[in-house]
Amino acid sequence: MKQYPGILYTLAAISAVGSISSCGKEQGRKQPNIVFIMTDDHTAQMMSCYDRRNMETPNLDRIAADGVRFTEAFVANSLSGPSRACLLTGKHSCANRFYDNSSCVFDFSQQTFPALLQEAGYQTAMVGKLHLEALPTGFDYWEIVPGQGDYYNPDFITMDGSTHNEKGYITNIITDKSLEWLENGRDKSMPFCIMIHHKAIHRDWLPELKYLNEYEDRTFELPENFHDDYAGRIAAASQEMSIAEDMDIVYDTKMFYEGADTRLTGLYKSFIGRLDPEEREVYDAFYAPLIADFVSRDLKGEELAEFKFQRYMRDYAKVVKSLDDNVGRVLDYLEENGLLENTLVVYTSDQGFYMGEHGWFDKRFMYEESMRTPLVMRLPEGFSRKGDITEMVQNIDLAPTFLELAGAEVPEDMHGVSLVPLLQGMHPDDWRTSLYYHYYEYPAEHMVKRHFGVRTERYKLIHFYNDQDFFELYDLQEDPCEMHNLYGLEGYGGITDSLKAELAMLQEKYDDPVRFGAEKARAGRQ
């Protein structure tokens, strides 16, 4: 392992005394532990430290209140597997080669931050959803769910490659296993990094049974663009992720009535079929009156869409509630065991999600709700930064951040940038002013067209390609909900040209073979 110039510690002493950053401010500090909690599809609209409209998340808010909240955090490719590959490698999809969930297998022989942390003297662990179609390397301990995992009585794959079943609710079990490793599994003489990666809050939002009755008296406010007509946005018009059109009345909203036979009824039956007879009784007792009422009302059109929206919001909030409890358990454990002071606690999601904005659920698009991701951190000792960090950051930045904190060298080929200067309270003049995004999974579920684009503080340019050639331009200051595509309109030529130049520069910088112009696109991945 190479060392930073001027760094004080040696590898022999690495577990005792660390030193970070070339600025020299933090020299002599112990290597911090890292607790990296991530959820699936958890969006800031459902996290009260970002948005107070919908629900309370006291434990997640604790992280932000005691530490920092990133107000401008984004992903590079808004889908589970690709996002996880970006996080592990600190690189965009074009470089880590995990483009989509449906055709890729992650190549663990490539450089990842957990393996580099091991070299830097860390014990590393990963519990929960990996979703990379391969068994992980770079971890002293791992236990993962197969694929997407199950909410009820889930299966787990252990390090010997075998699969077994466990009784309980997934979010509680992932936390139990993580706390067990922290307490009894690790070498306590070494710094550690544990990734606690939840299946929650993924579709189809099955709540913990004890929370079935929560939020039932709440009527959530419809987003102002719930009835979007997608004028001027042809990719938005052709997606299949609309609450009104595509949300499955049985699978998603649990209205499993006699004779119901939707596309996803079979999948729903298999999920709730995992409950044991007593659990099933509790589940059915909760849903029976709701289903009877739903059937008797025979809802249609907007009324049906709004019914689905309310069921969706309630279920999602219930699943977040269990997650928030479990984040609290982790914080309490760290505190009670004297670990909180020297631990970086990170909470984020693999991407944001639509809670009815544009009429949608799911993610994938480069539009704000799904390109954004929540990101809060409780900082280890030596960092007094508190409150909001407003620089634009991206999920590829976490790997270099962890490495710098560990006192390890950040490899030059990582695309991400260490956030340590921001955590130290600096506002570097040369901080990035634009973000690159590239989504590939099409044709596939939800039918979001392939696209890439650039986002600056104020503007966003998106290019939909592959089976179409279409641009969208948004002024996020004037149109934060991205309803008005300004591309090609009079007066926007100058900003369009400069965004195209910025996009070309980013594609060059990250060496993405799919670029403007058919010649280059043909040469790259289609």
Ligand code: SGN
């Ligand atoms: C599943 C879901 C989709 C979701 C993808 C990807 N369908 O296929 O709605 O977009 O996962 O999600 S389901 O019928 O199986 O629920 S991701 O977060 O894992 O990328």
Ligand code: CA
């Ligand atoms: Ca996800």
